[in-house]
Amino acid sequence: MTDFNRLVKYVERETGFATSHYDDSYLKRRVSARMRRTGTEEYAEYRSLLEDSAEERAELVDALSINVTSFFRNPGVWERVREILRALTRDRRRVKLWSAACSDGREPYTMAMLALEDPEIDASKIEITATDINAAILETARQGVYWSTQTTDIEEQVNAIGDYSDYFEQDGDRFEVTEEVRSMVTFEQHDLIRGKPKSDFDLVVCRNLFIYIDTEYKLPILRTVRESLNDDGYLVIGKTETLPDELKVDFDALDKRLRVYRLT
Numbered sequence: 001m002t003d004f005n006r007l008v009k010y011v012e013r014e015t016g017f018a019t020s021h022y023d024d025s026y027l028k029r030r031v032s033a034r035m036r037r038t039g040t041e042e043y044a045e046y047r048s049l050l051e052d053s054a055e056e057r058a059e060l061v062d063a064l065s066i067n068v069t070s071f072f073r074n075p076g077v078w079e080r081v082r083e084i085l086r087a088l089t090r091d092r093r094r095v096k097l098w099s100a101a102c103s104d105g106r107e108p109y110t111m112a113m114l115a116l117e118d119p120e121i122d123a124s125k126i127e128i129t130a131t132d133i134n135a136a137i138l139e140t141a142r143q144g145v146y147w148s149t150q151t152t153d154i155e156e157q158v159n160a161i162g163d164y165s166d167y168f169e170q171d172g173d174r175f176e177v178t179e180e181v182r183s184m185v186t187f188e189q190h191d192l193i194r195g196k197p198k199s200d201f202d203l204v205v206c207r208n209l210f211i212y213i214d215t216e217y218k219l220p221i222l223r224t225v226r227e228s229l230n231d232d233g234y235l236v237i238g239k240t241e242t243l244p245d246e247l248k249v250d251f252d253a254l255d256k257r258l259r260v261y262r263l264t
Contacts, residue, residue: 002043003042003043003044003047004024004028004031004043006043006044006047007031007043007044007046007047007050008020008027008031010047010050010051011050011057011060011061011064014050014057015057015060015061017061017064017065017133018191018193018194019064020214021193021213021214021217022064022212022213022214023212023213023214026212027064030060030063030064031043031046031060031063031064033063034046034056034059034060034063037059038056058136061134062134062136062137065103065132065133065134065137069102069103069104069106069107070106070152070157071106071109071110071113071154071157071158071160072110072157072158072160072161073106073107073110073157073207074239074258075160076258077207077236077239077258077259077260078110078114078160080236080254080255080258080260081111081114081203081205081236081260082114082118082121084203084234084260085114085115085118085121085126085203086118086120086121088202088203089115089121089122089123089125089126090120090122092125092202093125094125094127095125095126095127095202095203096127096129096200096201096202096203097111097126097127097128097129097201097202097203097204097205098128098129098130098131098198098201098203098204098205098228099111099128099129099130099131099185099205100131100190100192100204100205100206100209100225101131101132101133101192101206101209102130102131102132102138102141102187103132103134103137103141104137104140104141104146105130105140105141105142105144105177105185105187106146106157107130107205107207108128108129108130108141108185108187109144109177109181109182109185111126111128111184111185111205112126112128112181112184112185113158113161113164113167113181114161115184116166116167116180116181116184117161117162117166117167123184126184127184127186128184128185128186129185129186129188129198129201130185130186130187130188131187131188131189131190131192132187132189132190133189133190133191133192134189135189138187138188138189141187142182142187144176144177144181144182145174145175145176145177146174146175146176146177147173147174147175148173148175149173154173154175155170155175158175166178167180167181192206192209192221192224192225193213193217193220193221195224196224197224197225197227197228198228199228200230201228201229201230201233202229202230202233202234203233203234203235203236204225204228204229204233204234204235204236205236206221206225206235206236206237207236207237207238207239207241208238208240208241209221209238210222210237210238210241211238211240211241218244219244219246219247222243222244222247223247226247226250226263229263230263231263232262232263233262233263234254234260234261234262234263235251235260235261235262235263236258236259236260236261237259237261238259239257239258239259241259242259243261249264250263250264251263251264252264
């Protein structure tokens with residue numbers, strides 16, 4: 001067994017983070033980044049640091065948790081979601097949405113803003129559940145505060161809804177989501193790999209998770225998602241992701257290019 005394998009097995013055993021379900025190249029990138037930050041050069045040396053430091057174990061789990069996101073990422077996808085929400089809120093008394101692997105909350109808040117902004121969507125019917133495995137990133141999400149930096153322009157991201165001042169309180173580079181938007185979203189900790197399915201969702205958005213996951217675990221995750229959907233529920237995955245062949249029979253592709261599906 002290599003030093004790297006010993007390291008990731010230790011991390012899974014001690015922290016509960018399912019390293020065995022993730023692609024090795026992804027794990028090595030994230031671990032190497034923490035090693036550079038801590039000045040360690042060998043996997044065995046870094047493992048010794050983890051054994052001695054609960055703080056570094058927490059930092060590593062945070063680094064391993066997938067947290068790349070933005071508001072209104074891939075606008076074309078959100079236009080299709082807009083159409084779905086119009087139809088759902090027109091036909092149903094209650095509409096349940098799930099943002100799975102929600103990271104710092106930008107995706108579920110995007111759902112909420114989209115519903116509030118569109119006069120053809122009855123936002124009062126919508127309930128949004130947002131989940132992630134990372135407790136720390138969920139706390140950030142609940143606060144709903146985001147900053148523009150040299151690499152991230154929040155104003156550019158939210159220009160997709162025109163006058164974004166209805167949904168953010170802005171102070172320079174600081175953007176805080178309004179209470180109206182936050183109140184539409186409930187955040188919960190949930191492990192898509194090990195956790196049980198949820199129930200009665202009309203739409204699940206689970207984007208850009210599977211590009212990091214080992215192939216053998218994509219199918220069980222997507223089965224969990226499928227079992228969480230209503231009989232005619234919708235699923236949106238990342239634009240570079242595909243459904244496993246075993247599940248394609250269960251879904252109609254509403255838009256193959258944008259990876260928007262409906263359960264048959």
